[in-house]
Amino acid sequence: MLDINFISQNKDFVKRAVREKGYDESLVEKVVQLNEKRKKLIGDVEKLRAERNRITENIKDQVSKIKNTNEKFKLEEAKKKAQEIKKKLAEYEPELAKTEKELQEILFSIPNPAASDVVIGKSEKENEVLRTWGKIRKFDFTPKDHLELGKTLGILDFERGAKVAGAGFYYLKGDGVLLEMALINYGLDFLAKKGFTLVMTPDMARKRYYLGTGFTPKGPEAQTYTISESDLGLVATAEVTMAGYHADEVLEKKKLPLEYGGYSHCFRLEAGAYGKYSKGLYRVHQFGKVEMFIYSRPETSEEMHKRLLMLEEEFWQSLEIPYRVVKMCTADLGAQASKKYDLEAFLPGRGEYGEITSSSNTTDYQARRLNIKFRDEERNVYVHTSNGTLVAIPRAIIAILENFQEKDGSVKIPEVLQKYLGKKKING
Numbered sequence: 001m002l003d004i005n006f007i008s009q010n011k012d013f014v015k016r017a018v019r020e021k022g023y024d025e026s027l028v029e030k031v032v033q034l035n036e037k038r039k040k041l042i043g044d045v046e047k048l049r050a051e052r053n054r055i056t057e058n059i060k061d062q063v064s065k066i067k068n069t070n071e072k073f074k075l076e077e078a079k080k081k082a083q084e085i086k087k088k089l090a091e092y093e094p095e096l097a098k099t100e101k102e103l104q105e106i107l108f109s110i111p112n113p114a115a116s117d118v119v120i121g122k123s124e125k126e127n128e129v130l131r132t133w134g135k136i137r138k139f140d141f142t143p144k145d146h147l148e149l150g151k152t153l154g155i156l157d158f159e160r161g162a163k164v165a166g167a168g169f170y171y172l173k174g175d176g177v178l179l180e181m182a183l184i185n186y187g188l189d190f191l192a193k194k195g196f197t198l199v200m201t202p203d204m205a206r207k208r209y210y211l212g213t214g215f216t217p218k219g220p221e222a223q224t225y226t227i228s229e230s231d232l233g234l235v236a237t238a239e240v241t242m243a244g245y246h247a248d249e250v251l252e253k254k255k256l257p258l259e260y261g262g263y264s265h266c267f268r269l270e271a272g273a274y275g276k277y278s279k280g281l282y283r284v285h286q287f288g289k290v291e292m293f294i295y296s297r298p299e300t301s302e303e304m305h306k307r308l309l310m311l312e313e314e315f316w317q318s319l320e321i322p323y324r325v326v327k328m329c330t331a332d333l334g335a336q337a338s339k340k341y342d343l344e345a346f347l348p349g350r351g352e353y354g355e356i357t358s359s360s361n362t363t364d365y366q367a368r369r370l371n372i373k374f375r376d377e378e379r380n381v382y383v384h385t386s387n388g389t390l391v392a393i394p395r396a397i398i399a400i401l402e403n404f405q406e407k408d409g410s411v412k413i414p415e416v417l418q419k420y421l422g423k424k425k426i427n428g
Contacts, residue, residue: 001368017113020330034103041096111335112365121329134322145349146401147280168285182420187290191261201241207231209244212369214336223269238262242293247370257296281394288393301384305361308388345399359388
């Protein structure tokens with residue numbers, strides 16, 4: 001959420017920023033108008049309350065001093081005036097509450113402006129490829145995709161997943177289970193050695209937190225599973241629960257940055273149409289993920305964002321998966337991010353790159369929504385937050401199966417995972 005005074009004082013800048021992200025810039029004008037209406041209503045209500053309090057005090061004084069008809073008449077007139085003010089407040093106060101609610105809803109729909117060095121673009125085609133790492137393997141046989149490999153190896157079953165839970169759900173079996181556990185354990189060990197505090201978060205969060213972190217979908221792509229007869233939703237990422245961890249707190253400046261490595265299950269409706277590369281494990285409704293989350297001072301948030309990207313690269317290099325680093329243009333940032341980088345692994349099953357991680361600097365956008373500050377000298381200041389995926393398990397499994405497959409249908413295990421998995425190869 002943006003500061004209301006900042007919007008009012010920088011209306012043209014915010015309109016341009018909203019437009020560059022592909023959102024409706026008329027929302028900015030509505031915010032300014034509603035804020036002016038809110039301020040007037042607040043002034044009117046406060047004036048009426050002050051007048052009511054003054055008259056009430058006078059009535060109390062007059063009651064004990066009534067000696068004649070004239071004084072009794074003045075008392076009745078004061079009571080009548082108090083009743084008139086009460087009626088006006090009964091009109092103004094609900095109108096103020098309604099205006100504040102409407103203003104808050106529109107404020108929540110205004111995206112975080114992109115950083116000044118982000119390319120202004122209209123689609124993902126304008127994202128910047130910054131660098132590539134690793135050598136793309138040349139096979140001396142026709143490589144299979146992860147679906148065929150998973151079925152042949154007996155580790156992946158989408159048919160029974162669909163039977164039991166519906167399309168987009170799956171079973172992992174045998175060595176597939178061990179591979180998931182190996183990735184989780186290695187990811188958590190990796191972050192613990194980097195000084196991150198490990199947390200296993202709830203799989204559900206109240207509406208305040210999944211909306212507060214910016215997961216208000218612009219379209220069908222980011223829909224949330226909600227729990228009926230409650231304000232709970234299944235989290236799409238541990239980012240939601242890790243951001244909520246310090247909601248409504250004032251953090252100690254000397255303890256910043258706070259770095260958390262969170263594991264959770266993630267649930268996503270994924271109701272949109274994503275084309276031919278959405279099949280299999282690439283887009284599923286439930287999966288495990290190790291997520292990084294940092295609370296920092298404003299002046300260090302850019303440094304923290306770069307740290308997250310560096311850690312993602314180090315992790316995926318250790319798995320020996322070839323990838324490229326892509327910097328998102330304005331159209332591909334989402335609501336909360338001011339800047340975002342993706343890692344895209346080369347996936348032989350499709351013959352091209354596919355996203356495996358992302359890292360975002362959300363500045364104070366989430367902290368304002370969730371009221372997270374730190375004490376700086378004589379005032380409280382909103383923290384900055386940044387987040388990054390270390391490993392989303394299904395996409396890691398895709399990358400490993402497809403890049404390390406052998407001619408006989410077996411799959412080698414990256415060396416760093418072998419001690420966690422207890423074997424060097426998965427055989428059918």
